[in-house]
Amino acid sequence: MAHIAGLGALDVGDTTTMRSRANAAAIANHPTDESASRTHTGRLLTSCQTASMVNRPDGDQFHFDPATYLETIREEVPAYDELQDAVAEATASIRAERVLELGVGTGQTSRRVLDLHPEAELVGIDESAEMLAVASADVAAADLRVSRLQDPLPEGTFDLVVSALAVHHLDGAGKADLFVRVADRLRPGGRFVLGDVVVPDDPADVVTPIDGVYDQPSAIGDQVRWLAAAGLDAEVVWARRDLAVIVADAVLMPPALARTAKHDR
Numbered sequence: 293m294a295h296i297a298g299l300g301a302l303d304v305g306d307t308t309t310m311r312s313r314a315n316a317a318a319i320a321n322h323p324t325d326e327s328a329s330r331t332h333t334g335r336l337l338t339s340c341q342t343a344s345m346v347n348r349p350d351g352d353q354f355h356f357d358p359a360t361y362l363e364t365i366r367e368e369v370p371a372y373d374e375l376q377d378a379v380a381e382a383t384a385s386i387r388a389e390r391v392l393e394l395g396v397g398t399g400q401t402s403r404r405v406l407d408l409h410p411e412a413e414l415v416g417i418d419e420s421a422e423m424l425a426v427a428s429a430d431v432a433a434a435d436l437r438v439s440r441l442q443d444p445l446p447e448g449t450f451d452l453v454v455s456a457l458a459v460h461h462l463d464g465a466g467k468a469d470l471f472v473r474v475a476d477r478l479r480p481g482g483r484f485v486l487g488d489v490v491v492p493d494d495p496a497d498v499v500t501p502i503d504g505v506y507d508q509p510s511a512i513g514d515q516v517r518w519l520a521a522a523g524l525d526a527e528v529v530w531a532r533r534d535l536a537v538i539v540a541d542a543v544l545m546p547p548a549l550a551r552t553a554k555h556d557r
Contacts, residue, residue: 395458
């Protein structure tokens with residue numbers, strides 16, 4: 293398994309590659325989540341906005357204004373556009389006929405991915421109907437659905453699954469569970485591209501404000517291990533400060549069989 297420690301060295305923004313093939317059974321039984329070590333004030337406005345947020349005690353969800361969202365997030369996340377571009381670039385080598393996006397928001401990721409895969413069918417989910425209404429203006433042909441990350445994923449198989457600044461709303465166990473469900477939706481040889489805020493090795497690399505309640509980022513190493521436990525071959529392809537893009541490729545057998553095979557080793 294690749295050495296994960298020292299990822300703080302990636303903060304220069306250079307494209308960086310590492311590969312990890314972890315022991316799936318041990319990881320699945322002993323997931324760790326380093327998000328508790330990260331302390332912030334404020335909150336991150338994400339591209340999925342409310343997709344996967346837990347309910348407030350009063351039962352209401354945290355909602356943002358789609359009209360001002362993009363301006364706000366660029367202030368909150370200075371490398372926002374670089375992250376989005378890196379997510380899209382990580383899909384370029386895949387022949388994608390069917391794409392699933394987790395946390396569509398206003399469609400910034402969708403637009404970039406479809407620019408590279410103009411013939412692809414895109415299915416996207418987000419918890420906010422208001423955000424999806426804005427996204428539909430840029431990706432009118434997409435099948436956009438109101439749904440949470442915790443809900444069953446859309447049926448069928450996909451060549452690509454992409455997500456930008458959404459999955460960090462899940463805790464460690466939620467992320468691990470989502471990665472298994474994503475793996476089960478990927479065709480053999482398909483790819484999951486995850487761009488998100490992470491817990492950096494060096495606290496000095498914390499840039500993005502989070503609230504510690506709706507925002508629950510995890511360390512890169514944890515997420516690589518959870519992806520491997522789901523039967524995916526995970527690789528960090530871009531990192532800057534507390535942002536990262538991880539590519540996770542499906543092995544050329546169904547994920548359930550791949551996990552069984554790893555467990556039997």
